[in-house]
Structure formats: structure tokens, C-alpha cells
Amino acid sequence: MLDNTYDKVISCSKCGFCQPTCPTYLVSGLEHEVARGRHQLVRAQAEGRVAMNKDIKDTLFQCLMCNACYSNCFPRIKTDEVIARARYDYITRYGQPQLQRYIFHYLLRHPEVLSRLLKLAAPVKNSGLSGLAQALRILGWFGKNLATAEQLLEKIPRKSLRELAAMRNWQPRKTRGKVAYFVGCGINFAQPEVGLATLELLTLRGFAVEILPNFCCGLPAYAYGDLDSVRWFAQQNSELLLATDADYIITDCGSCTSFLKEYHRFCDDPVQSERLQPILNKIVDLTHWLADTMDWANYKDDRQPYRVTWHDPCHLAHHLHEKASSRAVMRNIPNVSYTELPEADMCCGGAGSYNIAHSDISKKILARKLTNVVSANADILATACPACIMQLAWGVRQNGMPVRVMHLNQLVLENTVRD
Numbered sequence: 264m265l266d267n268t269y270d271k272v273i274s275c276s277k278c279g280f281c282q283p284t285c286p287t288y289l290v291s292g293l294e295h296e297v298a299r300g301r302h303q304l305v306r307a308q309a310e311g312r313v314a315m316n317k318d319i320k321d322t323l324f325q326c327l328m329c330n331a332c333y334s335n336c337f338p339r340i341k342t343d344e345v346i347a348r349a350r351y352d353y354i355t356r357y358g359q360p361q362l363q364r365y366i367f368h369y370l371l372r373h374p375e376v377l378s379r380l381l382k383l384a385a386p387v388k389n390s391g392l393s394g395l396a397q398a399l400r401i402l403g404w405f406g407k408n409l410a411t412a413e414q415l416l417e418k419i420p421r422k423s424l425r426e427l428a429a430m431r432n433w434q435p436r437k438t439r440g441k442v443a444y445f446v447g448c449g450i451n452f453a454q455p456e457v458g459l460a461t462l463e464l465l466t467l468r469g470f471a472v473e474i475l476p477n478f479c480c481g482l483p484a485y486a487y488g489d490l491d492s493v494r495w496f497a498q499q500n501s502e503l504l505l506a507t508d509a510d511y512i513i514t515d516c517g518s519c520t521s522f523l524k525e526y527h528r529f530c531d532d533p534v535q536s537e538r539l540q541p542i543l544n545k546i547v548d549l550t551h552w553l554a555d556t557m558d559w560a561n562y563k564d565d566r567q568p569y570r571v572t573w574h575d576p577c578h579l580a581h582h583l584h585e586k587a588s589s590r591a592v593m594r595n596i597p598n599v600s601y602t603e604l605p606e607a608d609m610c611c612g613g614a615g616s617y618n619i620a621h622s623d624i625s626k627k628i629l630a631r632k633l634t635n636v637v638s639a640n641a642d643i644l645a646t647a648c649p650a651c652i653m654q655l656a657w658g659v660r661q662n663g664m665p666v667r668v669m670h671l672n673q674l675v676l677e678n679t680v681r682d
């Protein structure tokens with residue numbers, strides 16, 4: 264069953280303009296690894312010319328869902344929507360791997376359990392012992408890609424962002440308005456320092472912050488075709504979004520921002536869907552908010568400018584079409600000399616947990632990105648997505664590159680005068 268997915272795939276004109284933008288096609292050169300080939304396969308399957316079987320699994324699951332193809336596609340086919348639906352049909356027929364089911368149906372629905380598990384894992388991982396890797400290997404959790412999975416995260420923070428944030432009162436001296444902060448899982452559990460920088464910037468620029476007690480946005484489940492879980496996460500979080508009286512709802516993860524804005528797609532109740540629409544318009548990516556409040560910034564101007572370049576997270580560049588804000592913010596910082604990264608809007612290969620599930624392809628895509636980073640000759644590589652930060656930082660560590668990878672908000676905060 265492919266519902267309106269069929270209408271999408273039959274509108275493909277087979278022009279091939281998606282080829283030069285597709286990271287998986289660029290590393291493989293294979294037609295079934297580009298949007299055109301993927302759409303034709305889904306079409307053939309819907310028309311009964313190809314059976315839904317395990318042979319087509321790689322074609323469906325090796326797509327990054329980056330939507331770089333969409334940016335070049337005249338009929339504007341959203342490949343992520345086609346692929347998510349096809350993956351849903353696949354897992355409906357063949358089932359979901361147990362680990363995925365556990366993560367989407369239990370762990371992410373009980374973040375307190377995930378938090379306890381990470382606290383148990385942190386001392387082992389952070390001590391540099393291989394015990395964690397061994398334990399997970401015995402449990403069969405990450406299989407052959409375990410080594411990559413463990414290396415990606417340099418350290419597991421001992422406290423989550425929610426725990427650290429609860430130690431302070433996030434009220435500005437003079438209030439301009441109120442912001443609801445949606446806490447992404449990557450920031451909460453892996454990069455709390457990024458979230459703290461966001462909270463500090465929001466208060467420094469005069470906004471009272473309500474930290475939403477939200478669940479995962481649902482994008483990881485979407486990426487694996489678990490649309491039933493997506494509906495669950497969307498339903499839980501939509502209640503929170505509807506309840507807040509904040510002027511803006513802000514996230515510092517481009518993927519969360521873009522996915523939250525899609526919640527109407529997963530709402531079965533037409534009344535709630537209508538109520539939700541104006542609320543979704545209040546959702547703003549932090550990058551955009553930083554550009555909007557640029558006039559209120561008080562920047563340091565006290566050193567030789569350092570060279571900064573920028574990697575566009577796919578959800579900002581190809582889903583939200585938001586490329587201008589980050590560049591405007593960086594160009595406005597006196598201590599920054601901005602250099603454009605070649606192929607800045609090409610996926611880094613991180614793509615959520617793609618780098619674990621498809622580590623061989625992911626590494627090839629990352630290698631192309633790192634070659635571009637070398638040519639930009641920058642001191643800092645900034646971006647705005649925790650998965651990109653993890654992937655890029657890992658690549659930089661592996662290759663001993665003299666580049667700091669950081670979130671845009673950390674760059675902004677580092678250059679902000681705090682009195």
C-alpha cells in the first residue's frame with residue numbers, strides 16, 4: 264500500500280538532475296542509489312512489476328533522506344517521504360530488528376531509562392576501557408559496526424542537559440518575550456554543552472525560557488520507516504506545543520526543527536491538525552532566531568579574526584531551505600573571517616544513525632566532506648545539528664585535522680560580551 268506515494272513517484276520525469284546532488288550516487292555511481300532509481304523501484308513495486316522482497320532492502324535503506332535531490336527536482340518530489348513510506352511497507356512485511364523496536368517503542372518513550380543506561384555506560388566509556396564495546400557486542404546490539412558506533416561519541420556526559428539546566432534559573436534581566444525550548448535527544452544526552460549555550464544566548468538576548476518536557480521529535484523512527492512510532496511521538500509532543508504560551512518554540516537541532524514543522528502529516532485528528540497549524544508556524548530554528556536577533560548582540564572585537572567555515576545540515580538546507588541565516592550571523596561577528604565551504608550543503612554522512620547502520624558508505628561520504636574542509640583552510644567548522652557535529656568531529660579526530668568543530672551557538676556565545 265503506497266497511498267499518495269504513487270502519485271509522487273509517477274511524477275518523476277527521469278531527467279537525472281538529481282544525480283550530481285546525491286551523496287550515495289556520487290560514491291557508488293549506481294542508478295539504484297539515486298532518487299531516480301529509487302523512485303522507479305518504488306513505482307515498479309506499486310505496479311506489481313517487482314515484488315517487495317529483501318533484495319530491495321539496500322536500495323530503500325541506503326538513502327540518506329537528505330533531500331538534496333529535492334532541491335534539484337522540477338516536479339519537487341520529496342524523496343524522504345517516498346522512502347519513509349516504502350520503509351514502512353518493508354518493515355510491516357518483514358518486521359523490525361529487535362534493537363530498533365526496543366529503541367523506538369520503549370527506550371525513547373522512557374527517556375528516564377535511557378538516561379540511567381547512559382549513566383551506567385559513562386564511566387566505562389570515558390575511562391577508555393573496551394568493556395562497553397565488549398558488553399554491547401555480547402548483547403549483539405551494534406553488530407559489525409560497533410567499533411564505529413563507540414568511536415563516534417568521544418565521551419558520554421555524566422549529566423544530561425535537563426539535569427544541568429535544572430541547576431539554574433533561565434530568566435533574563437530584562438524580558439523581551441518568552442521562548443519554549445524543545446530539547447533534542449542528541450543535545451540532551453550527548454552534547455549538553457550545546458544546549459547550555461542555547462539557554463545562555465536566549466537569556467542574554469532577553470527571553471525567558473520554558474524548557475519543554477518533550478519526548479524525541481520522532482525523526483529517528485521516521486528514518487527507519489516506523490511511522491506508528493512517529494505518530495506516537497508527534498501526538499505526545501503536539502500536546503506540549505499546543506499548551507505553551509511562548510512567543511517562539513526554538514530548537515538548536517536543525518533536524519528537530521524541520522521534523523516538528525511536519526507534525527500535521529502525522530496527526531489523524533483533523534480538529535487537532537487545524538489547531539496545530541498556527542503553532543507549527545511558531546517553531547523557529549535557533550540559527551534563524553540568531554539572525555533575527557542579530558541587532559541585539561554585543562560582540563567582542565578583540566583579536567585577529569579566526570577563519571570559520573560552515574557545513575549546512577541537510578534538514579536546514581534541503582528540508583527548510585534555510586541557508587542564509589547562519590552565514591549572516593557569522594559574517595556579523597567581528598572576530599570571524601568567513602570562508603564558504605565547497606559543497607557546504609552536501610550531507611556529511613552522519614544522517615542520524617546512518618553512520619552506524621551503513622558505516623562503509625558513510626565513511627566515503629565523510630571523506631569527500633573532509634577534503635572540502637581541508638581546502639577551506641579554516642580554524643573552525645561550524646554547523647547546527649548534533650549528528651553532524653558528532654560525525655564531523657569524529658572525522659576530524661580520526662584524521663588529526665587542526666579544526667574545531669562546534670555548533671553555531673557556541674561560536675556566537677564565545678564571541679558575545681557577557682557582563
Ligand code: SF4
Nearest residue numbers: 275276278279281336
Ligand atoms: S530530478 Fe526529480 S524528476 Fe528528475 S530524475 Fe531525479 S527525481 Fe526524477
Ligand code: SF4
Nearest residue numbers: 285298327329330332
Ligand atoms: S535523499 Fe539524498 S541520498 Fe536519498 S536519493 Fe535523495 S540525494 Fe540521494
